[in-house]
Amino acid sequence: MPVTRKFLGIDRPVLVSATSCLLDYFTRGDQADLSQVVVVVPGRRAGRRLVELLVDEATERQLTLLLPVIETVGRLPERLYEPQRPFASELVQRLVWTNALLQTPDEVRGRIMPHAPDVEDHSSWQQLAEMLRCQHVELAGEQLDFAAVARQLAGASSHRESARWEALVEVQDRFHRLLDELDLWDRQTARLVAIREGECRLDQTLFLVGTVDINRTTRAMLEQVGQQVTALVFAPECWADRFAGDGCLLPDPWSNVRIPIAEDRIHVVGGPADQATCIANCVSRLQGRYRADELTIGLADEQLVQPVQRQLQRCGVAARWGPGGPLSESSPYRLLEAFSNYLASRRFQDYAALVRHPDLFDWLSAQGATGDWLSLLDRFYEEQLPYEFVPPQHASASGRADRKPGAAAMPGVAADSLSELDLVWCLTESLLNPLRKSRSVHSWAEVLLDLLASIYADCAFDRQLTSDRMKLQACESLRDACLALDEVPRELALEVSADQAITWVLESVGSSIVSSSAESAVVEMLGWLELPMDDAPVLVIAGVNEGNVPESVNSDLFLPNSLRQRLGLVDNTQRYARDAYAISLLQAVREELFVVLGRRTATSDPLLPSRLLFAVDDDQIAQRTLVCFQETEPKRIDGRLCPPADSIVSIYQVPHPAPLSEPIQALPVTAFRSYLTCPYRFYLRHVLGLTSLDDCSEELGAAAFGTLLHEVLRRFGTSSSRDSMDAKAIQEMLEGALEEIWGERFGRNTRAAVNVQLEQMRVRLRAFAPQQAAWAAKGWRIDYVESPQDKLVSSIEVDGQGFGLLGRIDRVDVHVETGQRIVFDYKSGDRALNPDRTHRQAGQWVDLQLPLYRYLASSLGFNDPVQLGFILLPKDTSTASFSLAEWSEAELNEAYHVAHDIIRKVRDEAFWPPSDGMPGYDEFPEICGGSLSPSAGLTE
Secondary structure (H helix, E strand, C coil), X not given: CCCEEEECCCCCCHHHHHHHHHHHXXXXXXXXXXXXXXXXXXXXXXXXXXXXXXXXXXXXXXXXXXXXXXXXXXXCHHHCCCCXXXXXXXXXXXXXXXXXXXXXXXXXXXXXXXXXXXXXXXXXXXXXXXXXXXXXXXXXXXXXXXXXXXXXXXXXXXHHHXXXXXXXXXXXXXXXXXXXXXXXXXXXXXXXXXXXXXXXXXXXXXXXXXXXXXXXXXXXXXXXXXXXXXXXXXXXXXXXXXXXCCCCECHHHHCCCCCCCCHHHEEEECCHHHHHHHHHHHHHCCCCCCCHHXXXXXXXXXXXXXHHHHHHHXXXXXXXXXXXXXXXXXXXXXXXXXXXXXXXXXXXXXXXXXXXXXXXXXXXXXXXXXXXXXXXXXXXXXXXXXXXXXXXXXXXXXXXXXXXXXXXXXCCCCHHHXXXXXXXXXXXXXXXXXHCCXXXXXXXXXXXXXXXXXXXXXXXXXXXXXXXXXXXXXHHHHHHHHHHHHCCCHHHCXXXXXXXXXXXXXXXXXXXXXXXXXXXXXXXXXXXXXXXXXXXXXXXEECCECEECCECCCCCCCCCHHHHHHHCCCCHHHHHHHHHHHHHHHHHXXXXXXXXXECECCXXXXXXXCHHHHCXXXXXXXXXXXXXXXXXXXXXXXXXXXXXXXXXXXXXXXXXXXXXCCCCCXXXXXXXXXXXXXXXXXXXXXXXXXXXXXXXXXXXXXXXXXXXXXXXXXXXXXXXXXXXXXXXXXXXXXHHHHHHHHHHHCCCCCCHHHHHHHHHHHHHHHHHHHHHHHHHHCCEEEEEECCCCCCEEEEEXXXXXXXXXXXXXXXXXXXXXXXXXXXEEEECCCCCCCHHHHHEECXXXXXXXXXHHHHHHHXXXXXXXXXXXXXXXXXXXXXXXXXXXXXXXXXXHHHHXXXXXXXXXXXXXXXXXXXXXXXXXXXCCCCCCCCCCCCCCCCC
């Protein structure tokens, strides 16, 4: 007996109509007994909302209500038959598919994939197995198997594809045999057998609510119990030819349906941020006529969730992503992921990501790691750029470094600081040690549960806090996923590494949702497929672009769209029908509907309007085209949801300098350039002592590169070769010093890019050697080189008060005949810029380093005027040279006047405002609002 169709029209929202229909049908006297009814809905949210509406309307009618069983389409089939065997989990199925592939003869496998992975490459085989499992699941959902596809391709022009599917049939048969040997079943095959054997039964009345795109397998099962099934169709009776007998959509009739959306409700803007602004503007047009729970924001593109949430938050409106947060974004999930990444790679970046995870950081702090070890870790990385992290105390024992005995691992860092890093490493290793060796799959369940318990067992959670509740839900899901490893049959218990076991656990829960709290005064944001079941009177839909609405997939490796059509699988035509019905329904039942679409993605890739927007009469196509391709800037509309105009630029305010407790009495000579560039950034760096540290560099930065070259040249300046006029001898000394320093600093535990930089330094030093030999031949000798431990101190008088100057001079040379001295500074930048180009621009002083070196030179006892210059070791080695400054005494006096003026301003604490348009690298863009618009966040 066929399924009964009942058309309910489209004058009310789907669930509201369904509620009235069910209560009308089952009310007897003052009681509505739905206890023997199963109501099938597309998703769990629709089920929860239906229960709310049933309770509300029953209360309004003063009825005693016995609730129905609410079921989702995905879980319905198992209500219609009795499984004969236990079901294999997804992990077990994947492992069985893997074995089926590996046991298939090479000749057969070669027809599936000409270049198979190595037999020991377990990860690649498991990826292939998962691909086949997904194909099996999809085909079985449409009452098909691999043999059906092979029959469809038999005699086709593509012999290669036909042969491939014939080979896949052998693999699928082997998969079923292996499952039989384990006395297990997969759900898809169980459903097909139930249909074939006529085993579907139902003891209750079943109502289908809004289930317009059920797969063929479920429809066949419903057909066997059709006499007890009623499909509630939310459409007028005149649309009957657009629906099958069981209430599902017929694709062809929907291909020419007209969808009349008013053009003033279609808004075409730029990127995601513009769409978010446009949504707020659309809502503001409502002028407060609707409550928050009467408004829904539909997002056809989930990439819009965060931009929309941020925009509404700025407008003072709380918004919630209805499905909840992905479990893959939860803290416990990301902690396990960090463990897996580090175990698989042992890279420093993965170690840093692991110990920076907030939950592990809290655990480390509780175990006694309470210092500022994260900054030490960053400094360690900047100094050494290691491939993997091994603290100095463990480097020798591990065999992963070959530094010379007694060599400093981190110049300028105290030994007790290194012990903090050692403590963190030891604590982290205590968690990692049980994860080091391979184990059988089921053995990992207890180990991973112990790991989670170590981190979270002593944490105090408050279920009233959304963050704690979501973390607990994530922990519970991960616990269940770990326990599932223990259920893997021992016959499949191959040995795997911890990172592989963790990957399986994460994959099993990765698509799960962690529900958020249910708050009444919150605007709900929903995905496209959930919108037809929503009953809010106002709807704003964003992301209505081609590829989102309708969804389109044409690049399936095994099942391209053309083959899908031949097999009757869900294809682009059916997706179009589903979405055309959805938008027709939304248009009909909403009091207010706004459609927003973008022209660009967040990465500026172009977007096209949805085809559904062009489902209009022929004489309207031209006008609709103009509307959909004419981008407009989202305009501000006065209304309750719009933030004040003066808050549109930025809600961030750059912090003003605080008054100093003590006046600044001295400065490094290099700090004067900082002040000239930006007084505020000078304050951050030289007054507050802020620095920028990170662990992202893949190679030595310019400063670290220069520091190493300086150290090589310093050692040359103290060596017996310092006065040599033999270029070859100088080169040998320099290269020997470079190798020695490199071994002390890096050893073998470093990156390939850093080793390339070693060779770049070698090339620059080779270019310097003949220049130094020629310079010595002219009678110049090295008289002084900097000492790493000592900083020169001098004083300059300004307005009758002394002011300290601090710094280090790289080198001072003296002429053996004239006694003239030259103060040199080594420069290893990419470009060979002479002193004047570095210190002055357009005749204005921008750097005072060399002029102020004259003051520092006096602290060395050099009372006669000294010359100034650079020793250039640039990227272009042909321009390596000794470059002397040619400033007159008058020009140097100008520099000293600039220095006096800076000292006066520093004494007056004139550090505001920040400079705009920083030339080159900005060390503090976030603090100074550099990532915002010009002058953003500045206040007088």
